Amino acid sequence: MEYHGLKVEIRDKIALITMSRPQALNALNSDVISDFNRAVKELSQNKDIRVLIITGEGKAFIAGADIKELSEMNPAGAYTFSRKGQQAFERLEQLDIPVIAAVNGFALGGGCELAMACDMRIASTTAKFGMPEVTLGLMPGFAGTQRLTKLVGYSNAMYMMTTAETITAEEALRLGLVQIVAEPHQLMDTSMEVAQKIASRGKYAVKAVKELARKSTHTSMEFGSELESEAFAGLFGRPEADEGMLAFMEKRKPQWKG
Ligand code: CO8
Secondary structure (H helix, E strand, C coil), X not given: CCCCCEEEEEECCEEEEEECCHHHCCCECHHHHXXXXXXXXXXXXXXXXXXXEEEECCCEEECCECHHHHCCCXXXXXXXXXXXXXXXXXXXXXXXXXXXXXXXXXXXXXXXXXXXXXXXXXXXXXXXXXXXXXXXXXXXXXXXXXXXXXXXXXXXXXXXXXXXXXXXXXXXXXXXXXXXXXXXXXXXXXHHHHHHHHHCCCHHHHHHHXXXXXXXXXXXXXXXXXXXXXXHHHHCCCHHHHXXXXXXXXXXXXXXXX
């Protein structure tokens, strides 16, 4: 499949999207967002894939929405573009498999927003995170005000979005925005190792964990706990759980099919 501004590969149950518009530091324009949305939809239909990794080509992960395109928008166009990006990132977030952002460089504005729609972030020591929209007289428009606040807390999010300061990978790690920092030459190997580790776990168990963890952001403790019990019970009687528990008792690794 051909896409504007991105490449998709599948290697042994792990899908890799590489944002690839290096001449504009992988900035997101309408065409790229449409094709990103299409690529994610197509990957969602491939039930063999266990983990998705997203990275960027060149020195940026994604340097934000395309400012040249933004500069030509009127309010109606800006609203449509904002909704289009939000819907694409929502589709990404709703994938039933874990998604890792392998952040290789600048993750600014819309790029930071895309990374935040992933389940976890592994960053190169050279990565830079930031929400610089206010320097342009704009604000985050791909749900960054919502996701950043949930990920790093209200005051840290307000600091980043109002000062527009960029932060290093180490600072992002301290804030909980990033889970692992790796040397640039080890970023993809580290991300692939994490993906393979997840892919070696129970497929249905991992999917259930993601579904319940996502629900925790908008359900009460009481209702979320009830849903958790239902999902927990739903794993019993599956060959996956039978084999997983039997393998423990027989002191061997589980042999899962599929
Ligand atoms: N949009 C378009 N082109 C870009 C962008 C961008 N976001 N970022 C970089 N480029 C282009 C540059 O214009 C340049 O092109 P050219 O060579 O043709 O002049 C090329 O990429 C290389 O960039 P630089 O020469 O600037 O590279 P540097 O290493 O000197 O600087 C920076 C790197 C610091 C990342 C710098 O490029 C920069 O500040 N970029 C803009 C970052 C930014 O402000 N991002 C936020 C954009 S707004 C946003 O994301 C809002 C999201 C919500 C939208 C909702 C829509 C309604």
